[in-house]
Amino acid sequence: MLEKGTAKKVTIYVNEDAQHNLGPLYEAILTFLLHKSVAGATATRALAGFGPHQVMHTAKIEVLTRHMPIRIEFIESAQRVDELMPTLYDMVTDGLIEVQETQVVKAVAPNQAAPKLPHQELKGKARLMRIYMGESDQWEGEALYDAILKRLRLMDIAGATVYRGILGYGAKRHTHRSGPLHLSHDLPVMISVVDTEEKLRPAIEAVESMMQDGLIVLSDVDVIRLVHARPESAHVGS
Amino acid sequence: MSAAKKGKLLRLHFSEADRHQGKPLYEAVVERAKGLGIAGATVFRGLEGYGETTEIHRPHLMRRDQPIVVTIVDTPDKIERLIPEAEALMDKGLIATSDVDCIRIERNPSA
Numbered sequence A: 001m002l003e004k005g006t007a008k009k010v011t012i013y014v015n016e017d018a019q020h021n022l023g024p025l026y027e028a029i030l031t032f033l034l035h036k037s038v039a040g041a042t043a044t045r046a047l048a049g050f051g052p053h054q055v056m057h058t059a060k061i062e063v064l065t066r067h068m069p070i071r072i073e074f075i076e077s078a079q080r081v082d083e084l085m086p087t088l089y090d091m092v093t094d095g096l097i098e099v100q101e102t103q104v105v106k107a108v109a110p111n112q113a114a115p116k117l118p119h120q121e122l123k124g125k126a127r128l129m130r131i132y133m134g135e136s137d138q139w140e141g142e143a144l145y146d147a148i149l150k151r152l153r154l155m156d157i158a159g160a161t162v163y164r165g166i167l168g169y170g171a172k173r174h175t176h177r178s179g180p181l182h183l184s185h186d187l188p189v190m191i192s193v194v195d196t197e198e199k200l201r202p203a204i205e206a207v208e209s210m211m212q213d214g215l216i217v218l219s220d221v222d223v224i225r226l227v228h229a230r231p232e233s234a235h236v237g238s
Numbered sequence B: 001m002s003a004a005k006k007g008k009l010l011r012l013h014f015s016e017a018d019r020h021q022g023k024p025l026y027e028a029v030v031e032r033a034k035g036l037g038i039a040g041a042t043v044f045r046g047l048e049g050y051g052e053t054t055e056i057h058r059p060h061l062m063r064r065d066q067p068i069v070v071t072i073v074d075t076p077d078k079i080e081r082l083i084p085e086a087e088a089l090m091d092k093g094l095i096a097t098s099d100v101d102c103i104r105i106e107r108n109p110s111a
Helices: A025-035 A062-067 A078-091 A144-154 A197-210 B025-035 B076-089
Strands: A005-015 A041-045 A048-050 A056-058 A069-076 A096-104 A124-134 A159-169 A175-177 A188-195 A213-223 B005-015 B041-045 B067-074 B094-106
Touching: A005 A025, A005 A078, A025 A041, A025 A069, A025 A078, A069 A078, A078 A096, A124 A144, A124 A197, A144 A159, A144 A188, A144 A197, A159 B025, A188 A197, A188 B041, A197 A213, A197 B094, A213 B005, B005 B025, B005 B076, B025 B041, B025 B067, B025 B076, B067 B076, B076 B094
Parallel strands: none
Antiparallel strands: A005 A069, A005 A096, A041 A069, A048 A056, A124 A188, A124 A213, A159 A175, A159 A188, A159 B041, A213 B094, B005 B067, B005 B094, B041 B067
């Protein structure tokens, strides 16, 4: 299973009719990667292309349709790519292998036996962040509190809770209120977030850049225990 | 990240049923804070809770008696000035303060 963070992306270009031990080379490469438990690999057939032989391979010319370019891509950790490369180097007798740095943003497989929780255990000294805003505040067309919550999840922050106030005022000096006769949609909203200082620092910057006005309040807290309700669920509240 | 300023967070816990001169206590507290030039105040209603009378505050059919928390963030001296005023308004309840770092965000929407 791939983990979030830096990884290597390997791209291999071969011809569809390139052979390896009496079978297509691309199939042999995919089989090899499968046996080596690579997280995933994809072979795609091109529409047209040319290689160092300077012959255009295109589906429009019938004799050349069995000669289309195939691109195989897979992503693995730098160490795994190092292990796989000698064999791939031997297998590809006609083609191109390319490796580039990449960033894994999300790698999820449903129904996995023991999924790795995306965040570390949290215990001891931590920081509590409270973010104050209005319920009607927007960010790129969506509710700001929703957008902030999604961003925090992307950043693997341990947990966040959105509270709606019933009355309040802030820098804009107007009172947010609700009552039986006025159904306000601009009540005060507060999001409380708990995580370590290091994890929160980039989160504060991200949240700050999304807000037009509001207040961020930070305080020191002691985390007594972080309980995961269900092992297959990575969702925790704070 | 903008520089965080040292501040105080004040929390007032009481009941939604608490009143001051006929109107809800939380409204009176917010008005008093506004009058003192406090930067902001937010009132939250809890779902259920209990306090010093050990009576459980929960929604009733006819009257609202849920726990109320008012949170106020400002500079330490302004919070110190508000505490005696809030104390005078409240018959019972709890006042708690904590040290916090504040980041105030104020951007011109056109910017």
